[in-house]
Amino acid sequence: MLHEFSYVTHPSLDELLAFLAEHGDETRVFSGGTDLFVNIRAGLVSPRYVADLKTVADLHEIAFSEREGLSIGACTTVNELITNKTVRERYPVLRIAAEELATFQLRNRATVVGNVVTASPCGDMTSPLLCLGTDVVLVSARGERRVPLGEFITGVKTTQIAADEIVTRLIVGAGQIDAAGGYRKLKRIKGHDLGVVAVALIKTKGKARVAISSAAPTPVLLPEFAADALAAEIQESAQAAISPIDDVRCTSEYRRFMVDVYIRRLMEEVSA
Numbered sequence: 185m186l187h188e189f190s191y192v193t194h195p196s197l198d199e200l201l202a203f204l205a206e207h208g209d210e211t212r213v214f215s216g217g218t219d220l221f222v223n224i225r226a227g228l229v230s231p232r233y234v235a236d237l238k239t240v241a242d243l244h245e246i247a248f249s250e251r252e253g254l255s256i257g258a259c260t261t262v263n264e265l266i267t268n269k270t271v272r273e274r275y276p277v278l279r280i281a282a283e284e285l286a287t288f289q290l291r292n293r294a295t296v297v298g299n300v301v302t303a304s305p306c307g308d309m310t311s312p313l314l315c316l317g318t319d320v321v322l323v324s325a326r327g328e329r330r331v332p333l334g335e336f337i338t339g340v341k342t343t344q345i346a347a348d349e350i351v352t353r354l355i356v357g358a359g360q361i362d363a364a365g366g367y368r369k370l371k372r373i374k375g376h377d378l379g380v381v382a383v384a385l386i387k388t389k390g391k392a393r394v395a396i397s398s399a400a401p402t403p404v405l406l407p408e409f410a411a412d413a414l415a416a417e418i419q420e421s422a423q424a425a426i427s428p429i430d431d432v433r434c435t436s437e438y439r440r441f442m443v444d445v446y447i448r449r450l451m452e453e454v455s456a
């Protein structure tokens with residue numbers, strides 16, 4: 185049985201923020217709902233209100249400028265990201281990682297921002313966004329703030345977000361435009377599945393940036409390396425930075441092993 189809640193919609197951001205100023209503690213906003221409604225059904229959250237972001241104007245846009253970089257609106261679905269021409273040409277690692285997220289049908293609903301706010305250690309969008317240097321834009325009736333993604337996620341499925349705030353967009357900085365990139369994800373099956381461990385890597389301007397998912401409570405961004413660094417140097421840094429667990433899906437030992445394998449493969453495959 186699904187817990188009973190009231191479904192609310194707001195035509196403008198100001199109206200939504202005024203509602204959250206009053207009812208934020210008893211409300212969950214949602215976009216695709218592919219995480220939220222699973223959690224409601226499982227009894228993990230029991231909001232009195234669920235507020236649909238899709239009806240709010242101005243949250244759907246993907247925009248790009250050479251100066252600011254890529255802006256991904258809160259309601260941008262994963263498939264909209266994949267088919268966006270600028271993303272495909274200028275931020276290929278986002279397209280590659282997004283194609284690993286669930287099935288085509290689910291990607292038609294699931295949003296990039298929803299994936300980031302869920303803050304699951306195995307979320308497919310977080311590692312590539314960390315490599316690219318991404319800020320999270322948070323808005324409430326109190327004002328707007330911009331937080332680096334690495335600080336926004338504070339633990340397993342926890343973030344800095346306050347009850348009266350929403351994420352309006354992600355800003356993928358201009359610093360890594362045109363970076364070559366790759367993403368490797370270990371799954372239990374050949375089809376679509378949550379990542380057991382995953383590595384994102386980009387190379388640009390003589391540098392390599394690497395982020396790892398499902399190997400620590402939060403995704404791990406390593407320090408920058410030279411694009412022609414030895415894989416062994418990056419592997420050593422990765423092994424010191426991660427703290428994988430044993431669980432029903434994998435042992436910590438195998439997670440560590442696959443991180444090394446993916447770093448070596450990605451360093452060979454991705455050319456700057």
Ligand SMILES: Cc1cc2nc3c(=O)[nH]c(=O)nc-3n(C[C@H](O)[C@H](O)[C@H](O)COP(=O)(O)OP(=O)(O)OC[C@H]3O[C@@H](n4cnc5c(N)ncnc54)[C@H](O)[C@@H]3O)c2cc1C
Nearest residue numbers: 214215216217218219220286294295298299301307308351
């Ligand atoms: C069958 C299945 C397979 C899946 N496979 C994968 C997979 O392979 N890889 C993967 O990474 N994930 C996977 N997921 C998880 C999920 O689909 C993704 O995390 C998805 O991107 C979530 O987006 P959404 O728009 O549906 O989020 P929602 O469910 O709408 O929201 C998720 C959470 O974020 C909050 N939220 C959403 N938008 C905002 C906002 N703008 N401001 C503030 N808070 C917000 C909500 O309150 C909620 O807590 C899977 C889920 C299912 C059901």
